[in-house]
Amino acid sequence: MNAFTQHTGIVAPLDRVNVDTDAIIPKQYLKSIKRSGFGPNAFDDWRYLEPGEPGMDHSQRTKNPDFILNQPPYDRATILLARQNFGCGSSREHAVWALTDFGFRVVIAPSFADIFFNNSFKTGLLPIALPEATVDQLFQEALAETGYALTVDLAAQRIVKPDGAVIPFEVDAFRRHCLLEGLDDIGLTLQHADAIRAFEAKRRVEMPWLFLNR
Amino acid sequence: MAAKTLYDKIFDAHIVRQQDDGTVLLYIDRHLVHEVTSPQAFEGLRLAGRQPWRVDAMLAVPDHNVPTTNRLRGIDDLVSREQVETLDRNCAEFGIQEFTMNDKRQGIVHVIGPEEGFTLPGTTIVCGDSHTSTHGAFGALAFGIGTSEVEHVMATQTLLQKRAKTLQIRVDGVLGQGVTAKDVVLAIIGTIGTAGGTGYAVEFAGSAIESLSVEGRMSVCNMAIEGGARAGMVAVDEKTIDYFRGRPFAPQGEQFEQAAAYWRTLKSDPEAVFDKVVVLAAEAIEPQVSWGTSPEMVVPVTARVPNPEDEADPVKADGMRKALAYMGLTANTPIEQIAIDKVFIGSCTNARIEDLRAAAAVIGSGKKIAANVTLAMVVPGSGLVREQAEREGLDKIFIEAGFEWREPGCSMCLAMNADRLMPGERCASTSNRNFEGRQGQGGRTHLVSPAMAAAAAMAGHFVDVRQH
Ligand code: SF4
Secondary structure, eight states: OOOOOOHHHHEEEEEEEEBHHHSSSOGGGEEESSSSSSSGGGGHHHHHHOOOTTSSOOGGGOOOOTTTGGTGGGOOOOOOESSSSTTSSSSOOOOHHHHHTTTTOOEEEEEEOHHHHHHHHHOOOOEEEOOOOHHHHHHHHHHHHHTOOEEEEEETEEEETTTSSEEOOOOOOOHHHHHHHHHHHHHHTTTTHHHHHHHHHHHHOOGGGGGOOO | OOOOHHHHHHTTTTTEEETTSEEEEOSSEEEEOOOOOOOHHHHHHHHHOOOOOOOOGEEOOOSSOOOOOGGGGGOSSSSHHHHHHHHHHHHHHHHHOOTTTTTTTOOOHHHHHHHTTTTTTTTTEESSSSSGGGGGGOOOEEEOHHHHHHHHHHHHSSSEEOOOEEEEEESSSOOOOOOOOOHHHHHHHHHTTTTTTEEEEEEEEEEOOOOOOOOHHHHHHHHHGGGGGGGOOOOOOOHHHHHHTTOTTSOOOOHHHHHHHHHHHOOOTTTOOEEEHHHHGGGGGOEEEEEESSSSEETTTSBBBBOOOOOOOOOHHHHHHHHHHHHHHOTTTTTTGOOSEEEEEEESSOOSSHHHHHHHHHOOTTOOTTTTTOOOEEEOOOOOHHHHHHHHHHHHHHHHOOOEEEEESGGTTOOOOSOHHHHHHHHOOOOOOOOTTTSSSTEEEOOOOOHHHHHHHHSSBBOOOOTT
């Protein structure tokens, strides 16, 4: 996993509620068996004017000039600002891969869907939930000033605005630790392999029907 | 002992260890695998030189990419084919049981799990798919996970989890004639909103839920995720237990009775306290039709398309305007005046035998689908559902009325295979998501029950199935 400590970047305001993972990365791109290369197709239906298919040269497609991520400097944005219930819908982790591949390191929204939120941490994308009014304020400031940038400090759990004002945020301690260190969950869990085996042995006795052993 | 909710009972029974911050290592009994969200996980195992922890806890099936016509010819789309073949190869390499594309037991992962008795009460069930919540209908704790977690479960048989809050959604009373499980869950989402269940494990309860068949309960739990909840569940009763008798992966004989004795304990204690309770009156629920691009944008068939001007919250009103524009709808249009181009009866929400029976019952003998409906398709949830429907002659009813009778898979629920809407086409769909582009770029989806979809196919526009 990519470690995350501190990050400064341009904020792209995506003014929509309920941005679902189908919108973040449409289904045709899920046919890929890889974990990378999804960036050109992040928000594909909104970003390009003609329909896209895997295998196309996406740099040759017509970009929708009205879509925020096509407007400089937001094409270089690394912090995404969105409305409530971001990442709802499908469990596809491809949505996180598409966002990070595009260049995003942070998503700020009033609320996130559970699975997306969870998936984000696995690829080093930091989802930050802030109160609705704070997000609203950020929207106003980001829309008012082209190139509006924020600094996100995970260790200190705070966001610093261009004027120096500070917004504190909460992250679950264990997740923060894993993200700061770039730790691999599986490796951590396998340190408890004996506990898993012991649990399993007991379960095999109590509920033998759960073990098929074909 | 303190009174416990069903969720807490199952969660507690699966704790391998607990960290000081409350993070739990949760044991996973069942892992369903499909072709779309697994390749990167298998690759991860290989790169780390790891083996699956317990292959007998896994069952794999291709469903999202498979064609629904001419299947014996193989998959035309090369990228889709590669993904399905990758699943075949991975399962062969690691020794995982798979129902391959031409196995008659193949079907949508959430249909075949219960059908095979692989899903069982009291188990923890995961799959790299958000609609894993479906399996909660059987008193299981079932939820969708991302691909990194798929790899984690493969490698360790566990997941790192935090205990969710509990939400009881009670539907009390008796459902009216023509009102189905799908209408119940759409009405619930219309009430709580698409984020109403975020952070919660939902237990659906109340006399209307108890009166549903297990298949109806599956439709309800299926869409728990559309209300923001990763897991939806229903307490075990005798209907649940009877369902599993004789299923291939379920316990047999004496062991079945031993299991059933445990399963009967899988209900919330009467004094258990939920973090939140929502109550709906069954009598107030009418057949539902979604009008927008989020499942919470839903109204009774007797209503009109809502007007954003009536919405006080500006962010919400803006969302409504965007949805109306995308859907090509005008505020205040009566739902029954909305004409449709296509009909899709299928998906893990509504492609089981009871769904197909309900749709067929609406058609009536000698009747044809409306002239303006360019395609009406029925895609059974599994090969076994398809066989059963053919034994009952349902296929003939559909075909005679002008429906296409397809082979099982996800199909136009997400349009990853060749089945999709063209830009601007409007579809009455029994699936679970009406997001922009979900059924094809520019396609417009209205979520309805199987009976309502069939009635719309015959009329060419939405109609109240109670009057049909
Ligand atoms: S039928 Fe639709 S919702 Fe269900 S698993 Fe397939 S794609 Fe997902």
